[in-house]
Amino acid sequence: MMKVLGVDIGGTKIRFGIVDEKGKVYVDERVETTFPLYELLEHHVMRLIESYPEIEAIGIGTAGFVDAKNGKIIYMSETLPGWTGTEVKKQLEKATNLRVEVENDANCAALAEAKFGSGRGYERMVCLTLGTGLGGGIIIDDEILSGGPNGGTGEIGHMILYPNGQKCSCGRNGCYEQYVSGTAIQRRIKEAGLELSPFELFPKASEDPQAAKVVKEFTFDLAVIISTLQAALDMDAVIIGGGVSESASYWMDDLMNQVKPLLLNDLDIELASFGNEAGILGAALLVLPE
Known part of the structure; x- marks a missing residue:
């Protein structure tokens, strides 16, 4: 069964979960959000990939306006300073050699409800x-x-x-x-x-x-x-x-x-x-x- 890494980026914490196709969460970790944010994200993603080599792809939900096609942060307020303009997909795919997709966090919540929750x-x-x-x-x-x-x-x-x-x-x-x-x-x-x-x-x-x-x-x-x-x-x-x-x-x-x-x-x-x-x-x- 395919397992992927789901990442939820917020103003105070980042949550990492290894999830399978049925929505089962195998690993659930939280770290404090610190800056520069991309470097923090890459560090923990690489750490988890090393510990859990079964991870096949990475999905990232984040606050802000997101160009989901290119995985780029178009705009984010100073809640996440320096995040605007970050090409998350491009940079993280280069670092990990895995598929990476990036989306707005509210859209991710909607996907979860539609697939596994009250929106089914x-x-x-x-x-x-x-x-x-x-x-x-x-x-x-x-x-x-x-x-x-x-x-x-x-x-x-x-x-x-x-x-x-x-x-x-x-x-x-x-x-x-x-x-x-x-x-x-x-x-x-x-x-x-x-x-x-x-x-x-x-x-x-x-x-x-x-x-x-x-x-x-x-x-x-x-x-x-x-x-x-x-x-x-x-x-x-x-x-x-x-x-x-x-x-x-x-x-x-x-x-x-x-x-x-x-x-x-x-x-x-x-x-x-x-x-x-x-x-x-x-x-x-x-x-x-x-």
Whole structure:
């Protein structure tokens, strides 16, 4: 059975997993993200190849805008300094003599859900990752929608919900991720004058009108986002993951009530099956046989 190395690159840690065709993870290692990043990546990849010579290919998921065809980082913020412009595929294939594929991390999470998780059985789905920001992966006819001249296809978090709204890290105002991400919820709590963490907010909403108002605004904005994506993509399902989804037992019913009148057609809305494992599984799927 084919085994590959899946790599999930984040701002604070890099996760490495050896994965087979059935999605079984044999080795799972984490290292702190330090810089220069490419040198760190190559060092640990070479170390793992030496220890596990059965590795046949390498799949890499990373934050940022990615030219997946050429395996190049088109743009990444200073969360990963020096990463913009790195030709990961070219450099790592030369170093390892193995096939290397590189993709955006949210797209990798969508691949994992489509193949092994809550997205199984759907030909067209959108995976929304509600974390520090808002990641989005789009699967159309069982293929990830990716690429574009600037590597920005599927950057759902940077579609605009409220023109002239909250300032976004991309430099524009009113992007989706400024309203439904973990960071956005923290801001909403502060603006409401509440002294709560995001995880305390949702259970508190049943007894605190101000907390309930914050949750209502969050679920309404998420409902509008889902209905807008449906109008553009006509998907079968939306899969919701990321840290914010861990509190979904408190707000999912409210979301369903808010989204129902906004939908053009029936739509399945499911919670993601995978938490932190989605990144390495999806990265592995970039190089595993279909």
